[in-house]
């Protein structure tokens with residue numbers, strides 16, 4: 074079959090993706106001889122990531138999408154630095170600015186947009202630029218080396234991302250905005266207000282509402298003057314006031330143009346065999362400026378042009394956006410302004426800086442705005458796209474999956490929910506690809522499914538899906554043992570950097586260590602929080618929002634949304650007074666289930682979240698930490714006082730251990746037991762630390778586990794006195810704290826590092842033992858009792874239990 078000549082005008086994101094789709098289809102490659110013209114001097118690159126380049130999070134080299142080898146391998150003829158000027162649609166010939174003429178059979182126009190430059194005096198001065206391509210990005214990076222003050226005109230997505238990048242480059246930044254609220258095309262007033270406050274904290278200065286009158290300077294820009302007569306100094310002005318579809322080739326060729334090049338559902342223009350795709354195209358009077366719709370268009374076009382069934386064609390897209398500014402989570406999708414026909418559910422948490430609004434019309438979700446916590450964005454976008462009926466849901470449940478999902482971003486997603494919004498890739502597709510093609514890294518998943526190839530904000534979710542699907546194999550087979558998909562650094566490297574660079578906050582760690590996803594994920598945030606506390610025990614500010622929900626609430630969440638409360642009973646010992654108080658509380662709060670735990674204490678299950686502080690106070694006992702990565706219980710046998718086999722005071726030893734180590738933060742939960750003879754009634758052989766009394770001595774066992782992977786503890790040493798048991802346990806636990814990876818149980822850690830290493834560090838090297846236990850004493854001096862801390866503090870109670878206002882508004 075003779076190949077048809079297919080020419081792509083525009084070597085950018087939408088056009089080249091469409092060519093990739095054509096090449097993927099059977100016969101696609103064989104049908105066409107492909108030529109691409111691009112005005113820019115580069116191969117196809119990820120324009121979206123220019124914001125990340127400017128912010129110093131990645132480099133221009135790293136944002137290349139298709140290497141020059143890709144064009145060669147696919148036999149694509151590429152002309153960079155060459156602009157197509159006109160088509161003769163009768164003769165099927167195109168012309169370029171380099172006097173080239175080329176015959177074609179099919180043309181795809183993917184010429185993108187031009188940034189809008191305000192038609193004000195001085196807009197042509199040196200130092201006045203747009204932010205659209207690599208050249209603009211390089212100009213800004215160079216300007217920051219020589220100049221101090223930048224003015225960004227436009228408080229939309231682009232302007233704010235530019236401003237963040239310029240701040241990172243060390244410039245002072247004014248953002249000039251026309252309206253009195255930022256991102257007015259995506260956010261309502263309330264979200265915009267919170268956004269402004271957050272960005273001001275980051276150092277941005279807002280001049281709004283302001284209309285630019287002129288830009289002045291001699292050779293280079295010196296100041297911007299506004300219509301109200303005020304002015305601001307400027308060494309650099311970045312215009313980010315919107316874009317206009319680039320329709321020049323079409324209009325020069327007599328092809329129908331409105332705002333963009335007019336296309337039908339198959340992306341055909343009114344000229345024979347001429348298609349348009351991307352930001353230059355106008356479909357049903359809409360021009361899109363985000364990649365998700367453009368990639369959908371490219372898929373339809375590819376199917377149509379190769380003669381595959383393209384169904385009903387492109388049907389339009391509900392837009393959703395996320396601002397890519399470090400430290401700010403903003404999501405907006407569909408409708409966001411209330412009108413008479415909508416009702417909305419809102420959650421506004423001033424303490425945490427969280428605002429969520431879901432718009433509902435005729436029992437269907439039609440839009441959402443999330444600020445501060447965007448975990449539900451994927452779920453909400455699916456609901457909007459599916460037109461999900463929410464008439465059976467309590468309004469708050471539409472928004473409050475947050476507690477339940479906070480341990481996993483992906484667990485609550487259905488197989489047909491999109492994980493990667495940019496590329497339209499579902500959870501089901503990713504999980505099948507991982508299973509069927511034995512994928513084991515985020516890069517491999519991206520390569521096979523395209524998920525994660527654009528803005529990259531979905532990479533943490535891909536990483537979670539890998540972990541969930543591969544289970545234990547994930548770590549074993551991953552190319553690198555990176556802490557999570559947000560970084561290539563290992564746990565050990567992150568800890569080393571925290572120590573070396575003196576990093577003290579989660580955000581700082583992510584910024585300084587170049588996190589790929591600026592907000593981190595549910596894997597790295599708790600880990601970093603733990604490592605910071607481990608490295609800097611005395612000046613550590615625990616980041617509550619980085620903790621798993623159970624640790625944040627100091628109680629275990631149950632499947633019906635209530636909580637369980639387990640007070641501490643040192644060594645499993647209680648008395649009638651405590652039992653009476655527990656019984657009274659159970660009656661007063663209608664506790665549906667009171668149960669003895671395997672760790673020798675009492676569990677009150679089914680407590681409402683708002684009742685927690687009062688229940689804790691009225692029980693009057695310390696927290697049993699049944700929910701934390703910390704010491705859980707010390708189980709004891711009755712020992713020498715009552716048992717005829719007992720050789721030691723196991724209860725006394727257990728209570729001493731529990732009192733010493735309660736509340737200690739550890740990489741994972743730690744369970745202990747003390748038995749007074751080798752009959753081991755307290756099951757000391759399968760605990761993280763198990764103590765066994767023998768005649769005149771104690772044996773210390775470590776690394777035992779009674780869970781799914783049963784492991785018998787290893788004998789660490791045998792000592793004579795209780796003091797030695799306490800000191801060696803302290804040294805051992807401190808070594809575990811400093812050396813293990815977050816979420817690694819002692820049983821796995823010992824398997825990894827070896828018992829010999831632990832004996833060497835804790836037993837053989839006495840100086841080391843002393844230093845480890847001294848460091849443990851420092852940590853222990855910082856421990857606070859969490860329940861009383863909360864019920865004695867109105868502020869904490871409001872923060873945790875009372876500050877979510879839920880309104881259903883007509």
Ligand SMILES: Cc1cc2nc3c(=O)[nH]c(=O)nc-3n(C[C@H](O)[C@H](O)[C@H](O)COP(=O)(O)OP(=O)(O)OC[C@H]3O[C@@H](n4cnc5c(N)ncnc54)[C@H](O)[C@@H]3O)c2cc1C
Nearest residue numbers: 083085086087111112120156157184185351352362363364
């Ligand atoms: C800094 C920045 C951040 C962004 N962040 C996001 C984001 O987070 N999420 C998101 O979805 N979108 C984002 N966008 C928007 C996204 O990059 C665009 O929607 C997307 O690049 C449009 O693809 P396109 O192929 O239509 O246009 P482009 O990528 O602009 O490609 C068009 C190409 O055609 C070339 N060209 C034009 N005319 C001719 C001609 N006559 N002959 C030859 N070549 C020609 C141009 O030089 C250009 O290289 C961002 C944009 C910028 C600038």
Ligand SMILES: NC(=O)c1ccc[n+]([C@@H]2O[C@H](COP(=O)([O-])OP(=O)(O)OC[C@H]3O[C@@H](n4cnc5c(N)ncnc54)[C@H](O)[C@@H]3O)[C@@H](O)[C@H]2O)c1
Nearest residue numbers: 227228229230231232249250251313314315362395396397
């Ligand atoms: N995270 C993302 O998804 C992302 C990031 C960057 C860019 N983009 C896309 O790139 C394109 C360009 O972004 P954009 O922010 O320039 O476009 P935009 O149209 O979304 O925003 C332009 C903003 O400039 C303001 N403005 C207009 N005239 C002004 C004036 N004279 N003075 C001050 N402000 C004025 C408008 O009120 C508007 O808020 C859009 O399609 C956008 O979706 C997306």
Ligand code: SF4
Nearest residue numbers: 710716719749750754
């Ligand atoms: S472990 Fe030994 S001392 Fe303790 S209760 Fe059992 S038999 Fe008695």
Ligand code: FES
Nearest residue numbers: 493495527528529
């Ligand atoms: S959501 Fe943007 S790359 Fe996946």
